[in-house]
Amino acid sequence: MARHFDVRRQWGFATVAMICFFLLYLPIATLVVFAFNAGPSLAVWEGVSLKWFVAAWNNSDVQEAAMRSFIIAIFAATIATIAATMAALATTRTAPYRGMTFKYAFINQPLMVPEIVTAVALLIIFSRIKVWTGYSGLGYLIAAHAAFCIPFAYLPIRARLENMDLTLERAAADLYATPWNAFRRVTLPLLLPGIVAGFMLAFVISLDDVVITEFVKSGGQDTLPTYMLGQLRRVVTPEMNAISTVFLAISVLIVTLFFLISRKKT
Amino acid sequence: MKRTLTAALAGLAMLAGASSAQAEGQLNIFNWGNYTSPEMIKKFEEQHKVKVTVTDYDSNDTALAKVRAGGHGFDIVVPSANFMPIWIQEGLLLESRPDQMENFKNVDERWVNVDWDPGRRYSVPWQWGLTGIIVDTSLYKGDINTSAIFLDPPPELVGKINVAPEMNDVMYATIRYMGGQWCTTDKDLLRKVRDKLVEAKPKWIAMDYGVIEKFASRDFGAAFYWNGAAMRARAQNPDVKFGFPKEGFPYFMDSAAILKDAKNVENAKLFLNFIMDPKNAAMISDFARYANGIKGSEQFMPADMKDAPELIVPKEFEAAGEFLKPCAPEVTELYTKIWTEVLK
Amino acid sequence: MASAREVAEAAERRDVRNRWLLSAPALLIIFFAAVGPLFVMLLYSFMAKGDYGDVKLWQFSSEGWFSVFLERDIFDDTLSVNDAHLAIFWRSVKLSLATTFLTLLFGFPTAYFIATRPERWRALWLFLITIPFWTNLLIRTYAMQEVIRNEGVINTSLLWLGLIDQPIQMMYTDLGILFGMTYVYLPLMVLPLYAAMDRLDFRLVEAGYDLYATRLKVLWRIIVPLVKPGIVAGSILVFIPSLGAYVTPRVLGGGKNMMIGNLIELQFGQGRNWPLGAALSLTLMAIVMVALLLYVRNASKSGARHG
Numbered sequence: 001m002a003r004h005f006d007v008r009r010q011w012g013f014a015t016v017a018m019i020c021f022f023l024l025y026l027p028i029a030t031l032v033v034f035a036f037n038a039g040p041s042l043a044v045w046e047g048v049s050l051k052w053f054v055a056a057w058n059n060s061d062v063q064e065a066a067m068r069s070f071i072i073a074i075f076a077a078t079i080a081t082i083a084a085t086m087a088a089l090a091t092t093r094t095a096p097y098r099g100m101t102f103k104y105a106f107i108n109q110p111l112m113v114p115e116i117v118t119a120v121a122l123l124i125i126f127s128r129i130k131v132w133t134g135y136s137g138l139g140y141l142i143a144a145h146a147a148f149c150i151p152f153a154y155l156p157i158r159a160r161l162e163n164m165d166l167t168l169e170r171a172a173a174d175l176y177a178t179p180w181n182a183f184r185r186v187t188l189p190l191l192l193p194g195i196v197a198g199f200m201l202a203f204v205i206s207l208d209d210v211v212i213t214e215f216v217k218s219g220g221q222d223t224l225p226t227y228m229l230g231q232l233r234r235v236v237t238p239e240m241n242a243i244s245t246v247f248l249a250i251s252v253l254i255v256t257l258f259f260l261i262s263r264k265k266t
Numbered sequence: 267m268k269r270t271l272t273a274a275l276a277g278l279a280m281l282a283g284a285s286s287a288q289a290e291g292q293l294n295i296f297n298w299g300n301y302t303s304p305e306m307i308k309k310f311e312e313q314h315k316v317k318v319t320v321t322d323y324d325s326n327d328t329a330l331a332k333v334r335a336g337g338h339g340f341d342i343v344v345p346s347a348n349f350m351p352i353w354i355q356e357g358l359l360l361e362s363r364p365d366q367m368e369n370f371k372n373v374d375e376r377w378v379n380v381d382w383d384p385g386r387r388y389s390v391p392w393q394w395g396l397t398g399i400i401v402d403t404s405l406y407k408g409d410i411n412t413s414a415i416f417l418d419p420p421p422e423l424v425g426k427i428n429v430a431p432e433m434n435d436v437m438y439a440t441i442r443y444m445g446g447q448w449c450t451t452d453k454d455l456l457r458k459v460r461d462k463l464v465e466a467k468p469k470w471i472a473m474d475y476g477v478i479e480k481f482a483s484r485d486f487g488a489a490f491y492w493n494g495a496a497m498r499a500r501a502q503n504p505d506v507k508f509g510f511p512k513e514g515f516p517y518f519m520d521s522a523a524i525l526k527d528a529k530n531v532e533n534a535k536l537f538l539n540f541i542m543d544p545k546n547a548a549m550i551s552d553f554a555r556y557a558n559g560i561k562g563s564e565q566f567m568p569a570d571m572k573d574a575p576e577l578i579v580p581k582e583f584e585a586a587g588e589f590l591k592p593c594a595p596e597v598t599e600l601y602t603k604i605w606t607e608v609l610k
Numbered sequence: 611m612a613s614a615r616e617v618a619e620a621a622e623r624r625d626v627r628n629r630w631l632l633s634a635p636a637l638l639i640i641f642f643a644a645v646g647p648l649f650v651m652l653l654y655s656f657m658a659k660g661d662y663g664d665v666k667l668w669q670f671s672s673e674g675w676f677s678v679f680l681e682r683d684i685f686d687d688t689l690s691v692n693d694a695h696l697a698i699f700w701r702s703v704k705l706s707l708a709t710t711f712l713t714l715l716f717g718f719p720t721a722y723f724i725a726t727r728p729e730r731w732r733a734l735w736l737f738l739i740t741i742p743f744w745t746n747l748l749i750r751t752y753a754m755q756e757v758i759r760n761e762g763v764i765n766t767s768l769l770w771l772g773l774i775d776q777p778i779q780m781m782y783t784d785l786g787i788l789f790g791m792t793y794v795y796l797p798l799m800v801l802p803l804y805a806a807m808d809r810l811d812f813r814l815v816e817a818g819y820d821l822y823a824t825r826l827k828v829l830w831r832i833i834v835p836l837v838k839p840g841i842v843a844g845s846i847l848v849f850i851p852s853l854g855a856y857v858t859p860r861v862l863g864g865g866k867n868m869m870i871g872n873l874i875e876l877q878f879g880q881g882r883n884w885p886l887g888a889a890l891s892l893t894l895m896a897i898v899m900v901a902l903l904l905y906v907r908n909a910s911k912s913g914a915r916h917g
Contacts, residue, residue: 007816008726010719010829017723020716021738024796026763027753028742034756041502042752043483043759061304061320069746083636090632097626103633104906105899108846110644112898114854116875117891120884121647121654123335130337147643150636155843156802162839163806193808196733197801200740201847204797208747210857211875214328219294219339220319228748230299230322233475234554235498236752244745251744255737327663327879334664352662431865433880457685472782472864485759485781595661595882602881603684609868610694 032248035241042238052242062227062243069207069223072138076145077153077202083146084153084202085195089187092161108155110148118148119215126216136218144216145206152205153198160194293318293533296329296340298520301393303553310540316533333358333525341528342537344392347519348434348590350382360524362535364390369542377519377559381589389521390538391559393494393550396517396579396587397435399509400489400496402481410509411583413443416490417466424469426487428480431473433605434590435516436463439490442514449593456604463608473609481506492518493576494556500576508576510583517587519559648892655888663882674885678893695873695890702869705784706852709791713799713848714841716792721803721840722833725810732808739800747794751861754790755781758862782864790862791852798851799844806840842906850898870894 035053039046056062084107091103110118122144130136168190172182210225217226228240295302299322307318321340323329326349332338334356345353353359364370365378365386377391401410406422414420416427417440429436438448440463446455471486478495480486482502496508522541524534540546547558548566557577564572571577579587593601655674657665681692724735742750757763758780765777780786810833818828834841856871863869868876870890877887 007812007819009825010722010833011825013719013722016716016719020720020796023793024739024742027750027757027793028745030756030763031745031749031753039502041479041482043479043485043756043761044502059304079639083639087633087636090629094625094629097629099630101903101906103637105903106645107633107636107640108902109648109895110640111846111850112895112902113644113648114871114874114891114894115856116871116878117651117888118644118647120331120878120887121650122643123332124650125647127332127335127337130339136337136339143639144643147639150640152798152847154636155847156805156840159802159839159843160805160808163809163836190809193732194805197736197805200736201798201801204740204743207744210748214324215332217321218337219296219321222322225746225748227299227322228746229324230301232748233298233324234300234495235478236476240749240752244749248741248745251741255734255741259734259737325879327882331663331878356662428864431860433876453685467866470866473866474782474861474864483759483761485761592662595659598882600684602876602883603681605881606868606873606876607694609866609872610697 028248031241032245034238035245037238037241040235040237042236042241052238053246055237055239056242056246059239061222062224062239065222065227066224066243066247068138068221069225072141072145072223073203073206075142076149076206077199079142079146080149080202081153081157081195081199084150084198085157085191087150088154088157088161088194092158093164093166108151111151115148115209115211118144119212122212123215130218138221140216140218141213141221141223144212145209148209148212149202149206152201156197156201157191157194160191160197164190291316291533293342293530293537294340295320295342295344295537296323296333296338297342297344297522298322299324301344301520301554303549306541306546306549306553309546309549310537313540314533314536316530316536318537330358336527339529340525341530341534342522343525344520344522347380347382347517347521348592350389350521350523351592353523354383354388358526359388360526360528360531361387362524362531362538363387364538364542367535367539367542369539372542372544372547372560372562374559374561380519381591383521389523390542392520392522392541393554393556393558394517394519395493395556395577396510396515397430397432397439397490397492398496398515399511400477400481400491400499401507401509402484402487402503402505403507404505405487410507411512412509413439413490413511413513413515415488415509415511416470417443417462419466419469419488423488425471426485427470428472428474428477428486428489428491429470430489430491431475433601436490437601437605438516438588438590439511439514443511448588448590449597451597451600456600460604460607463604467608478502492556494554497555497571497574497576501570510579510586512583512586514586514588515583517589519589648895651888652892655885655892657885659883659885661882663878663884665884671885674883674889677883677886678889698868698870698873699894701867702853702871705787705791705869706849706855708788709795709852710799710845710849712788712792713796714845717796717799717803717844718841721800721807724800724804725807736801736804739797743797747857748861750794751790751858754793754862758786758789781862782866784863784867787859787863790858791855794855794858795848795852798847802843802847803837803840806837806843810836846902846905850902853898854894 034042036048037046038049087107091100126140168186169182172186208225210229213223214226214229293316295318297320302320307320311318326346329343329345330349330352333343373391378386383389399410399415401415406420408420415423416429419427440459441448441450444455444458444462446452477486477489477491478499481499493508496506500506522538524531528534541550542560544560544562545566547560547563551558551563551571552568654665656670657667658669658671660666678695679692680689682689724732727735760777760779760781768774780789814832815828818832854871855869856875859869859872874887874890877883877890
């Protein structure tokens with residue numbers, strides 16, 4: 001008995017994790033159920049119908065907004081993750097140097113300001129630039145999103161780096177690997193879980209943003225959240241649930257495929 | 267991965283395409299969310315060969331801040347009556363003279379000489395309504411034409427009342443309820459207003475938007491809210507009735523106007539003229555569920571809207587309603603302080 | 611000897627320069643789209659407020675900063691500490707601390723659970739954590755309403771199980787806000803924790819058991835100190851954004867009681883007092899910044915001890 005146990009196990013942790021997953025999916029499940037509601041309500045069930053899927057399918061505004069959210073999130077999260085990885089490499093695993101604390105505070109700054117403040121300030125600055133350059137594309141939204149995504153990507157990557165031991169990298173350097181090769185072959189693979197976690201956080205954060213987007217967007221640049229914000233004041237119908245359900249289905253599908261492919265390789 | 271790639275390419279295409287967005291035959295409308303009938307837009311696009319883009323806002327202040335900052339690229343905006351004088355005063359609107367347009371004859375006389383745009387030199391009526399009392403009459407059978415429903419609630423409704431999170435509307439109704447006039451600076455009266463709100467707030471359940479489904483699910487028993495929403499709520503819960511507070515209630519009217527820095531002025535003028543056509547105005551009302559201010563549009567409206575009690579102000583209450591003027595800045599500051607104290 | 615020292619110093623200088631170059635892209639983006647705009651706000655906080663929003667540019671005034679902490683009573687004109695603002699700050703801090711605690715309570719075991727799965731399954735579990743968050747925040751918050759309503763899933767099942775005899779009012783209470791924020795911010799805790807736990811050295815844990823430590827002791831004395839950077843990162847990511855949260859308090863709290871985010875939003879919106887809004891947010895930022903620096907300094911000190 002004494003030697004026959006798993007050192008990794010902690011009492012009750014698996015149970016808490018399962019409860020956690022259950023609670024995470026509970027609202028999502030109700031959301032999906034009400035997407036099939038025959039009535040116009042999010043709370044009163046009136047029978048099964050696909051009418052809200054049909055409505056969403058015919059609503060090109062919603063589809064465009066959803067697509068736009070997705071594109072912005074992919075660009076912003078990618079830029080943020082790359083920048084954050086580089087910054088994390090520069091601010092860990094070394095004796096504190098002048099400016100390191102400053103960098104740390106600077107990079108985390110977007111977290112500390114309520115969104116509305118950044119939003120108003122960006123409105124003032126970006127609209128000047130829009131007037132000067134005549135460019136009013138999605139670039140502004142991507143830049144703004146990338147900025148507030150950086151700390152969300154930076155913190156998990158940094159946490160990962162701080163826990164990494166330096167032996168392997170030193171060994172690589174001792175074997176005369178160039179710094180780039182040592183990074184690519186040794187550091188990067190070790191760092192990958194942190195990068196994946198950081199990217200996913202950044203992606204989710206960008207998808208959710210309402211306030212900054214509302215102030216920075218130009219004509220015809222509604223994202224799904226700003227589109228929904230406009231609906232809140234008047235009437236919310238299960239059409240939104242239908243769209244979310246479709247998105248969920250697609251993402252579950254992608255994840256499943258991704259998982260199957262990556263399993264085949266190993 | 268392929269999806270990522272497609273999305274990335276689409277993104278690049280959008281980035282590239284955006285700079286040439288100001289091509290001919292375009293119209294950029296900046297309007298409240300969920301307020302613009304897609305069918306009406308489609309009809310306009312087909313009739314005039316113009317590509318229309320609708321972008322949403324969710325508050326007058328946001329819209330004003332965005333347009334004032336410049337570089338927005340919008341042609342048409344739809345501000346509320348109490349903001350219209352600010353828009354005009356700050357020189358943001360084009361004096362497009364809708365009063366000389368062909369369809370102006372259809373505008374109801376009542377909405378021509380309005381305080382916020384006398385003679386309609388800038389703007390065209392879009393939708394109008396009022397903030398009043400919504401009550402689920404299965405819970406409360408008494409008089410509902412009074413602000414007492416949310417300021418001195420009957421015991422049946424305590425803990426079931428929702429109040430729209432609109433500082434101006436709530437302040438207005440409370441000031442009138444306490445016997446004052448809008449924009450008053452009478453300290454004694456304002457103290458009573460504050461005390462009344464502080465006393466009433468614990469009896470409310472929420473200060474939220476989106477009341478329709480809450481009346482359907484019977485989470486709410488009463489609300490201080492807009493009449494169009496009351497009509498939608500009644501469709502889902504037949505016990506819902508709308509009351510016109512006799513002490514005083516705020517009207518609103520949103521009007522469409524052309525921006526001074528609009529790039530598509532001609533198309534914007536076509537659009538203003540277009541929405542003064544009764545058929546098209548009826549399409550807007552059918553979608554947004556408020557009255558529109560264009561004569562003759564009733565005959566094109568759906569049956570359930572023609573005689574909706576929420577949309578027709580009874581004669582005896584007509585005088586109680588008022589359009590809110592913008593108050594002087596120091597008055598707004600007073601009201602904001604009271605509001606902050608109530609919501610702390 | 612001297613030349614060796616020079617070489618070492620040159621190497622160190624080069625290292626520091628490389629580190630600045632590496633962090634340049636992040637610093638630039640943040641400067642351009644987050645810190646730079648803040649200077650505008652700093653400037654605005656010292657301007658006179660415009661009549662209908664905005665500010666009167668280059669008309670200086672300290673009114674904004676003055677009214678962050680003090681207020682002239684509108685009725686008797688006496689000067690006093692602005693207790694409405696203090697109450698709102700305090701409420702926000704309490705709720706955010708509680709949210710951080712709850713996310714840690716649920717997030718730690720979950721992250722640990724994921725990190726101890728076989729390697730090839732971990733990515734899947736991680737995706738399972740994030741998938742709910744691919745649906746938009748507003749929709750998720752609305753879905754949350756369905757769960758915590760009086761006739762919602764939780765109350766209905768508790769009633770059905772006979773655990774309660776009347777529904778618990780969660781909707782439109784602080785409890786509702788707390789549940790909502792915990793739900794919304796959970797992945798922000800789980801992901802950094804996971805990133806730190808993923809490479810946890812279980813030989814140390816084993817050594818702990820060899821020394822006859824109990825499971826609880828192993829957890830508290832060995833695992834927690836080892837994943838401390840993850841806990842720090844997660845707490846920061848949850849605490850700070852929840853302090854400025856806006857959507858969740860509005861939808862689940864029913865908007866009856868403000869949090870800082872709502873108070874600031876009011877100044878830029880219906881309140882038309884941009885300088886006060888700017889000053890309020892800079893105050894918030896200063897408090898958070900000081901707390902963060904103290905926290906990180908302490909955490910890295912104790913981290914160094916263990917590491």
